[in-house]
Amino acid sequence: MELLLVRHALALPPEGEGEEADHLRPLAPRGVRRFRKVVRGLRGLGVKLDLIVTSPKRRALETAEILADLLEGESWVSSHLAAPPSEALLAELPKEGRLAVVGHEPYLSELLVWLLLGDFLGQSALGSLEDRFPLKKGGVAWLEGEPRPGGMVLRAFFPPKVFRI
Amino acid sequence: MRDARAWVEHLRAHLPVALSGKDPEGVHQVRVAGRRLRVYLDLLGWRVLRDDLRRLVQGAGRVRDLEVVLAGPWALPQGFRRFLEGELHLAREALSPLLASPWTAALLGALEVLPPLEEGQALRALGRLEAKAKRRWKALSLNPSPEALHAYRRALRRVRYAKEFLGLPSRREKILQEALGNLQDLEVLLGLLEAFLSQGADREVLALKEALLVEREKNMAEALERLGLA
Known part of the structure; x- marks a missing residue:
């Protein structure tokens, strides 16, 4: 299977403090414009999606909505994408097809490292590796393999700027 | 809104x-x-x-x-x-x-x-829902079956809900939707009867099915009359 890890696009700052204000953050108009270019670029690469799984936060939902232009199957929401990567998240993902998950940092980088390298490095090493795969807002990491720790290989890593050219 | x-x-x-x-x-x-x-x-x-x-x-x-x-x-x-x-x-x-x-x-x-909601976009979406309801009504008028009636009722329900979100009057849709509701309950019951009968024949249930088919016929005629399609 192929898995696209997609970080939400550029969002507006929170209006107020606390978790609720963070959940309510919409995409910035510039974030929308830039992420549309990412989707156009992915379409140019022939990307079609069988499934989109998204975090329930508004900026992720709005990013998933733009990404849905590539969707030929279903979408669903998952609270596991608004939390550190977990076995529960991996258990939710189908083992076939091409799917995208839309979420947040630092969780997506942690997920990326976990899927690429597994647990053999230990938690302390994982912490320092996350900074080496910085997913920019609206960025995409494209993996292939089995969605289990150490079961995937990195096929491409796109900062959103690549698609603005 | x-x-x-x-x-x-x-x-x-x-x-x-x-x-x-x-x-x-x-x-x-x-x-x-x-x-x-x-x-x-x-x-x-x-x-x-x-x-x-x-x-x-x-x-x-x-x-x-x-x-x-x-x-x-x-x-x-x-x-x-x-x-x-x-x-x-x-x-x-x-x-x-x-x-x-x-x-x-x-x-x-x-x-x-x-x-x-953004008003202009929402009104355009309402227009699409109304157009779909019209298509369903046309399909029903050409082929007055329980399935076509159900599809029309569903389309009508969406128009009603959309109008309510937009603060527009929806009395006509509500009355029609409720009037067609009984027929849908009957359809559900008939479907469940079929599922039961597929496990084996039952004289009492077959008799109920016959009675319900007659009732459906009557309700369908009433519904079509109400819609001006009789």
Whole structure:
């Protein structure tokens, strides 16, 4: 299977403090414009999606909505994408097809490292590796393999700027 | 114009009632809220969350259909009643883990952050829903079958819900939708009778089916007359 890890696009700052204000953050108009270019670029690469799984936060939902232009199957929401990567998240993902998950940092980088390298490095090493795969807002990491720790290989890593050219 | 908050609250309030299984109104209201919020997504022009709401509505729908039939005015033969009670038990067993799952909590969280409607876009979406209802009406006028009537009623319901979100009058749609509702309950019962009969013949149930087919014929004629299609 192929898995696209997609970080939400550029969002507006929170209006107020606390978790609720963070959940309510919409995409910035510039974030929308830039992420549309990412989707156009992915379409140019022939990307079609069988499934989109998204975090329930508004900026992720709005990013998933733009990404849905590539969707030929279903979408669903998952609270596991608004939390550190977990076995529960991996258990939710189908083992076939091409799917995208839309979420947040630092969780997506942690997920990326976990899927690429597994647990053999230990938690302390994982912490320092996350900074080496910085997913920019609206960025995409494209993996292939089995969605289990150490079961995937990195096929491409796109900062959103690549698609603005 | 209204946003989605009232119906998200409605959904949140009725989930525990639906989970407890003590009051049929709980499951009914979960389904109603799910359907209304799907129409809100139509007005927003959103694709995401649509499949989540469909999953919720379908899960609640099976329980609700069985509860309506069991509480309905029909004299149900004992064997068929036991079959329905068994099916209801299975449907509730499937629904409870769904409603108690982290997925439902995530769905509620996502619905709570839906943006407000943008009037121009929402009115264009309403226009599309009305055009669909017109197409369904035309299909019904060409082929007046229970299936075509059901499709028309569903399209009408979406127009009604959309108008209510937009603060527009929807009395006509509401009256028509309610008038056609009884026929749908009958269709559900006939479907369940078919499922029961596929397990083996039963004279009492066959007699009930015959009576219901006659009633359906009569109700269908009345519905078509009401719609000016007789």
